[in-house]
Amino acid sequence: MKLRILGCAGAEFPDFRPPAFLIDDQLLLDAGTISAVLSEEEQWNIRSIFITHSHLDHIRAIPALADNIILRNMQHTVTVFSADEVISAIQQHMFNDIIWPDFTRIPSPENPVIALTTITPYRDYAVHEHMVQAIPVNHTVPAVGYRVQSGGRTLVYSGDTGPTVEIWKFCSGADALIVEVSFPNCMEHLARITRHLTSSMLKTELSKINVLPSRILITHPKPQYYDDIQREINEIGVHGVELLCDGSVYDI
Ligand SMILES: [Zn+2]
Ligand SMILES: [Zn+2]
Secondary structure, three states: OEEEEEEOOOOOEOOEOOOEEEEOOOEEEOOOOOOOOOOHHHHHHOOEEEOOOOOHHHHOOHHHHHHHHHHHOOOOOEEEEEOHHHHHHHHHHOOOOOOOOOOOOOOOOOOOOEEEEEOOOOOEEEEOOEEEEEEEOOOOOOOEEEEEEEOOEEEEEOOOOOOOOHHHHHOOOOOEEEEEOOOOHHHHHHHHHOOOOOHHHHHHHHOOOOOOOOEEEEEOOOHHHHHHHHHHHHHOOOOOEEEOOOOOEEEO
16 A cells, blocks of 8 residues: 655645645545645546545645646546535535535536545445545544555554544554644643644553554644654654654555
8 A cells, every 4th residue: 555645744834734645646535735746647646535524724625626627627526535524514614606616516516526425434435446434533523534444454544633542443453553643742731622632642542552553653743843743752662653744655
């Protein structure tokens, strides 16, 4: 499974882009960054996008992708999947003909550029050669993480979450876990009220996993505290933990 990090930051600065993880060139987990880093051909390869939650830093690149597609081909559909509340929010607040044209009805409702599709948590969905399952997590809005399986390999992505339970059952023994750490340890109060994690909170979360994943890739750090978070992640002393960088590519 090829994993390309289009963005993995918890805020936007030069060289720090919002989260988006491209799998095998065609399946995207979150859509914080697309056309800022992908060529037109690479954008064309994306046929399915799985969104964790409705916060802007995870959905913001979808409107520009829709615009880029329709300029070239009216017969191309990208399907955006997520839980019911997330899909409703994207339709109501993004593709509402006010903030952006309703690309779920352009060029026609039968063959739109963007198809919004509701998925049910804990159910497996076959997309291309991948099986994808959504698992609820704990954030300030309805949110899910994802487990992606392909060719005998398993990747789990937490999305944004505070302390949680269910998703840890699904990443026991996985090949890779992408998990958030947004704040340094000194900002734990802010992490808790905004339902994010610090490094020390992550250590507690990892203790809930029976068999730790081979790789634990950290996403969503606030760039202003990148160095502090890097140091604190090293200090938790768990094997295979690594702070992600935009642009990295992994063979999972
Ligand atoms: Zn969020
Ligand atoms: Zn976020």
